[in-house]
Amino acid sequence: MQIYRIPALSDNYIFLLHDADRHIAAIVDPAQATPVLQKLDELGATLVAIFNTHHHGDHVGGNAQLLRQFPEAIVYGGSHDRGRIPGQHVFLQAGDGVKFGDRSAEVLFVPGHTRAHIAYYFPPVDADSTGELFCGDVLFSGGCGRLREGTPEQMMRSLSQLRKLPDTTRVWCAHEYTLSNLRFAIAVDPRNQAVQRRLSEVQRMRRHDEATIPTMLGLEKSTNPFLRWDAPAIQQAMNQRDPVATFAALRTKKDTF
Template sequence: MQVIRLPVLSDNYIFLLWDEIRNIAAVVDPAVAQPVLNKLHELKAELVAIFNTHHHSDHVGGNRELIQEFPSLTVYAGAEDKGRIPGQKVFLYEGDRVTFGSSIGEVLFVPGHTRAHIAYYFPEVTAGYGGELFCGDTLFAGGCGRLFEGTPAQMVDSLSKIRSLPDNTRVWCAHEYTLKNLQFALSVDGDNEVLKNRYTQVRNSRNIGEATVPSVLGIEKSTNPFLRWDIPALQLAAKSSDRTQTFARLRGMKDQF
């Protein structure tokens, strides 16, 4: 399974999964259809699945047009998003599995950003990495999603599931927010040398137009404040030793940053 990153809109990423042997493709969170159709035409591949993480329009906006072009494809999304995902055929729960070609993905229920958000984790080792995580707007490189429908406690539980995955998991998050996220991270964790070095690398990458996605989970565990609620420096910044309150206060600070 190859992952092809397609930048769209102002800061979204669509991820096209391609099985070169079978020449089939699946797409994660197609915000718009045309870039996906262009890449499929280039690859001469058939689209067989849409994997949606949640219902927001910048993640499902291309569903209907893609279904028109490939009527037999299957749309997967969380069971609790029923009625909110165009064309949804499969309603997924925590622990379910999805198949694409010879690859099998595990479904994680990760509410917080929305009440029905899910993520897809493909644990197979590819290119030296320990798995591929498609996490929508739950975890970002250097940050996490806003809480629109969920609670801080739900988001901490969701991020804890992600934090338990192998450090060499690639994190395919859906937006290019990394530079701003790390600027906030430095404001609450400014003595973190790993974070300072990462910020410099990301700033240099963005200055020349390079993407910062995918990230790697081990890097997130070392630098992302929203995976570090149990670190004393972050608890000090949040003025709390409680993990949920620490997270909630950090998220509130980020909302105002």
């Protein structure tokens, strides 16, 4: 399974999964149809699936046009998003599975950004490969999504699920927010040398217009404050001891950063 990152809108990424042997493709969170159709044409691939993580327009905006071009494609989304995702055929719950070509993914229910948000996790196929996590707007590189429909406790529990995945998991999040997220991370944890090194590297990458996605989950665990609500440095910075209160204070601070 080859994964292609397609830029869209101002800072979105759409992900195209390609099975070259079968000449088929799947799309994760198509914000727009045009760049997807261009890539499908370039690859000579037929679209067979659309995997939506949640209902926001910058994640489902291309669904209708893609279905007009590929009416046999199946649209997947969370069961609690019924009526909110254009063309949705399959209504997924935690623990369900989806298939693309010869790969299978586990569906994770990760509310917080929205009440219905899901993620797709493709485990590694062997000891030398990586897992692939498509997490929409729950976990970002260096950050996490805003709480549009959920609570801090919900979001923390959702991120707890993702934090348990292997460090070698590649994280395919849907926005290029890494630089601004790390500027916040260094503001709340200025002595963290791992964050300092990562910020310097991301600054270099963005100067050269390089994408910072995918990121690695192991890197997120050491540098992303929204995965470190139980770290003494983060709790001290937020003047909290309770994990949920720490996370809530952190998210509130980021909202106005």
